[in-house]
Amino acid sequence: MAKELVLEPRLAVGAAGQVWGGLVEAAQFGMALVDFDARLMAVNAAFATLVGYTPAELVGLNLVDLCLEDERDTMVAAFQAFRQGSRAVAKFETTYQRKDQTLAAVAVLMSVATEPTQDRPLVLAVFVDVSAGRRADDALRAERAELGRMARFTTVGAMTASIAHELRQPLAAIVTNGNAGLRWLDRPSPDLSEVRSALQRMVTEGHRASEIISSIRAMFSKEQQQRRPVSVDDLIREVLSTLLGDLKSCGVALRLELLDGVHPVEADRVQLRQVLFNLVTNAMDAMKAVEDRPRVLRIRSEGLDHEWVVISVQDTGTGISAENMDRIFDAFFTTKSHGMGLGLSICRSIIEAHGGWLSAAAAHPHGSTFQVMLPVQTRTAERSTG
Numbered sequence: 447m448a449k450e451l452v453l454e455p456r457l458a459v460g461a462a463g464q465v466w467g468g469l470v471e472a473a474q475f476g477m478a479l480v481d482f483d484a485r486l487m488a489v490n491a492a493f494a495t496l497v498g499y500t501p502a503e504l505v506g507l508n509l510v511d512l513c514l515e516d517e518r519d520t521m522v523a524a525f526q527a528f529r530q531g532s533r534a535v536a537k538f539e540t541t542y543q544r545k546d547q548t549l550a551a552v553a554v555l556m557s558v559a560t561e562p563t564q565d566r567p568l569v570l571a572v573f574v575d576v577s578a579g580r581r582a583d584d585a586l587r588a589e590r591a592e593l594g595r596m597a598r599f600t601t602v603g604a605m606t607a608s609i610a611h612e613l614r615q616p617l618a619a620i621v622t623n624g625n626a627g628l629r630w631l632d633r634p635s636p637d638l639s640e641v642r643s644a645l646q647r648m649v650t651e652g653h654r655a656s657e658i659i660s661s662i663r664a665m666f667s668k669e670q671q672q673r674r675p676v677s678v679d680d681l682i683r684e685v686l687s688t689l690l691g692d693l694k695s696c697g698v699a700l701r702l703e704l705l706d707g708v709h710p711v712e713a714d715r716v717q718l719r720q721v722l723f724n725l726v727t728n729a730m731d732a733m734k735a736v737e738d739r740p741r742v743l744r745i746r747s748e749g750l751d752h753e754w755v756v757i758s759v760q761d762t763g764t765g766i767s768a769e770n771m772d773r774i775f776d777a778f779f780t781t782k783s784h785g786m787g788l789g790l791s792i793c794r795s796i797i798e799a800h801g802g803w804l805s806a807a808a809a810h811p812h813g814s815t816f817q818v819m820l821p822v823q824t825r826t827a828e829r830s831t832g
């Protein structure tokens with residue numbers, strides 16, 4: 447029967463001492479023998495690996511100096527307590543700066559042990575790398591913060607943020623038309639009919655802005671929303687007419703495949719218009735970066751099983767990476783320098799509130815397709831009446 451090993455430093459002599467030394471050297475945990483001034487006297491291979499020095503370089507170095515500057519106090523305090531005899535054990539986490547300047551999060555366990563031959567007090571220290579655990583904690587904290595932000599967004603901020611997002615376009619149009627009107631007036635012989643049309647467009651955009659505010663308020667209020675039969679095709683044409691100038695200046699060719707006669711849907715017209723507007727704006731943004739192929743915007747409407755109306759908005763733009771595909775509908779997710787990251791989250795809330803679906807997929811060979819599915823009017827009506 448194997449002789450029982452007594453793993454106590456005081457008895458680490460003779461044959462057992464060799465086994466003990468071998469075990470320390472082979473241990474997966476970093477181990478070190480340290481004097482009362484925190485100077486390293488002996489280290490095992492795992493500790494050397496942990497802090498990125500060779501064992502020979504480590505002997506004689508001070509344990510405190512290896513710590514990240516901001517985190518030295520705990521280590522200093524532990525050794526002070528050891529010297530004063532007020533403590534014999536210390537346990538804490540700290541961060542070591544490796545020789546290559548990278549950082550290692552380390553749990554430290556230290557115990558005062560009196561060396562038997564010279565009756566000299568020393569400190570035995572064990573180090574465990576907790577970087578992986580700390581990274582997981584950080585990720586968890588970040589996730590919690592994100593959830594908190596989302597929760598706040600779905601309450602107070604959502605309405606404000608949505609209004610801010612959706613009013614950008616009509617406000618920009620009002621400013622553009624105001625400036626155009628002023629330029630027409632400033633001419634030596636002012637063209638009053640042009641001024642009148644600019645003012646007319648400002649009035650239209652002003653009305654549009656106030657409709658948007660009401661529809662967003664309705665979206666967030668608890669009252670039943672006002673829904674009416676809406677022809678999807680008419681709505682698509684209306685949105686495209688407001689964006690025609692932008693499409694042209696962006697060099698986008700338009701392919702419309704409207705299946706006239708598709709059943710109307712029962713919807714808040716203003717909200718649905720905003721959905722199409724946001725999808726087309728995104729498609730244009732995605733194509734602006736493309737120089738080596740035609741920029742084509744294809745919009746289709748079709749009926750499905752007499753129950754659904756499907757609207758597809760397809761572009762030949764940059765496409766969406768697989769990694770981002772899961773996140774594009776999240777509020778505040780954007781890859782654009784001036785984006786709010788709200789367009790798609792607003793679109794999805796609106797479509798889902800209408801009993802429909804909004805999804806995205808890669809288009810072939812390039813670009814993306816966004817698909818809106820809405821129940822046809824009869825279905826919604828049946829549902830809402832029971």
Ligand SMILES: Nc1ncnc2c1ncn2[C@@H]1O[C@H](COP(=O)(O)OP(=O)(O)OP(=O)(O)O)[C@@H](O)[C@H]1O
Pocket residue numbers: 611724728729732761763764765766770774775779780781782784785786787788789790791813814
């Ligand atoms: N048609 C598209 N092609 C490629 N990427 C797209 C397309 N539509 C959306 N995306 C990606 O999804 C992200 C989120 O879109 P979303 O409309 O929610 O916000 P945004 O366009 O970035 O900003 P905002 O609409 O608030 O101005 C975009 O930043 C972009 O990365």
Ligand SMILES: [Mg+2]
Pocket residue numbers: 724727728788789790
């Ligand atoms: Mg957008």
